[in-house]
Amino acid sequence: MGCRLPRAALELDRDTAQSWCVTWIRIPSTESYDVAVVGAGIVGLAHAAWALDAGLRVLLLERDQRAVGASVRNFGHVCVTGQAGELRELATIARQRWLDLGRRAGLAVRETGGVVVARGSDELAVLEELSGRGHEGLGLLTAAQVRQRLGGCGADDIVGGAELGCDLRVDPRVAAHRLAAWLADQPGVDVLFRTNYLGFDGDTVHTSRGGARCQRVIVCVGHDLDYLYPELAETHDVARCALQMARVQAPGGVVIDPAVLTATSLLRYSAFAGTDAAQALRARVAAARPDLLDIEANVMLTQRPDGTLIIGDSHHTEPTTDVFLSEHTSDTLHRAICEVLGVDQLNVHERWQGVYASSPRGDYLVAELGDRVSVRVVTAGVGMTIAFGLAQRHFPGAGA
Numbered sequence: 001m002g003c004r005l006p007r008a009a010l011e012l013d014r015d016t017a018q019s020w021c022v023t024w025i026r027i028p029s030t031e032s033y034d035v036a037v038v039g040a041g042i043v044g045l046a047h048a049a050w051a052l053d054a055g056l057r058v059l060l061l062e063r064d065q066r067a068v069g070a071s072v073r074n075f076g077h078v079c080v081t082g083q084a085g086e087l088r089e090l091a092t093i094a095r096q097r098w099l100d101l102g103r104r105a106g107l108a109v110r111e112t113g114g115v116v117v118a119r120g121s122d123e124l125a126v127l128e129e130l131s132g133r134g135h136e137g138l139g140l141l142t143a144a145q146v147r148q149r150l151g152g153c154g155a156d157d158i159v160g161g162a163e164l165g166c167d168l169r170v171d172p173r174v175a176a177h178r179l180a181a182w183l184a185d186q187p188g189v190d191v192l193f194r195t196n197y198l199g200f201d202g203d204t205v206h207t208s209r210g211g212a213r214c215q216r217v218i219v220c221v222g223h224d225l226d227y228l229y230p231e232l233a234e235t236h237d238v239a240r241c242a243l244q245m246a247r248v249q250a251p252g253g254v255v256i257d258p259a260v261l262t263a264t265s266l267l268r269y270s271a272f273a274g275t276d277a278a279q280a281l282r283a284r285v286a287a288a289r290p291d292l293l294d295i296e297a298n299v300m301l302t303q304r305p306d307g308t309l310i311i312g313d314s315h316h317t318e319p320t321t322d323v324f325l326s327e328h329t330s331d332t333l334h335r336a337i338c339e340v341l342g343v344d345q346l347n348v349h350e351r352w353q354g355v356y357a358s359s360p361r362g363d364y365l366v367a368e369l370g371d372r373v374s375v376r377v378v379t380a381g382v383g384m385t386i387a388f389g390l391a392q393r394h395f396p397g398a399g400a
Helices: 007-011 042-053 085-105 121-132 143-149 175-184 222-228 230-235 277-288 290-294 327-341 383-392
Strands: 032-038 058-061 114-118 138-141 160-164 189-192 197-200 204-207 210-219 239-248 259-261 300-303 309-312 316-318 348-358 364-368 373-378
Touching: 032 042, 032 197, 042 058, 042 085, 042 175, 042 210, 042 373, 042 383, 058 175, 058 204, 085 175, 085 383, 114 121, 114 143, 121 138, 121 160, 121 277, 138 143, 143 160, 175 189, 197 210, 222 230, 222 239, 222 348, 222 373, 239 327, 277 290, 290 327, 309 327, 348 373, 364 383, 373 383
Parallel strands: 032 058, 032 210, 058 189, 114 259, 210 373
Antiparallel strands: 114 160, 138 160, 197 204, 204 210, 239 309, 239 316, 239 348, 259 300, 300 309, 364 373
16 A cells, blocks of 8 residues: 555644655556556646546656645645636536535535626726626626625725635635545555655656656646756746745634635636736736836735635746745735735734746646656646646546
8 A cells, every 4th residue: 555644734824734644665567557647736636536547557656755835835726617718618527527526525615606896997897898798607796795705804995796606615725635635545456655756657657765666657746847857848848836835814703605706816727817908907907006017916805714815816927936035025025915805904923935937928837748758747837726627638438
């Protein structure tokens, strides 16, 4: 057997995830797998879960003691309604997969949707245009309805908004850990943490714990693609997008069920950004709030089960990003969130740097390195939203 995580691991977060272990010092030479998945973030977990449902014997490798990258440093927002075109197709598949695996793995997947807060007529125009196109899952809200969705709080200048009915929410501090623990409990799946992938020779997958016979390998290492395949990362312009985020006390203990998006969100998500009205909104934001565009802000928030709010975020992309957080950027984001909620200040519990793979060439990278090595990387901030849909393409018959 591989790594069998204790039941306590099902509720792991940063403070309690210290008991994960690997029971193998070296992989037994008798072990053989149909597929090895490299990376136990959401993209890797998605591929491992589809492989399991395809009836394959799976080895899941993760170099760290637990997932600590993009999959835990996000809002836990599965933004289905805000996607258009192919991303919407992938997100729709992923939505059903989240609900399915949530039931099977005992993971809370909340169908509380999202809400867009409109504080100007140009923001409302974007939502009205999209609603007029019959965009599935989007419903217009009055200002009073928006404030109700915000738990009774909200800025005085809210003019309306929209319900994002297809969106889901998970707790990012728990989701990846619980899915990994569930996979480790399934017959035919071995999960190895603190185990580096060293390569594949067509017959054996080589790791820091020895080799195992394997038919194929799927590499899902996100922004660290350049550590394994630098030429591939350079060819596809894959870099790291760093984000500043924080966890704050909910003002007055307010309960906010949906993910909360704002004007800057309308400029980032494809369904909104693709409207004609978005051009006027971008021009107004550039004139009135250049500080937000300067940090490439997506001013939004979600609420964790403990009642605290995850707020953010800024974006800065380069091959290697600095680890230092800017107080100016944090202050800009915090002021913007305060304006949306109609409060004077926020009590900060934690700050951190989010990170994900980014490429100007597209929202994901799919590459075949020879006949039996595949690379799957989401190269935009939609990993939680599309990963399960992207992975399903690799196993089209799974779950049929």
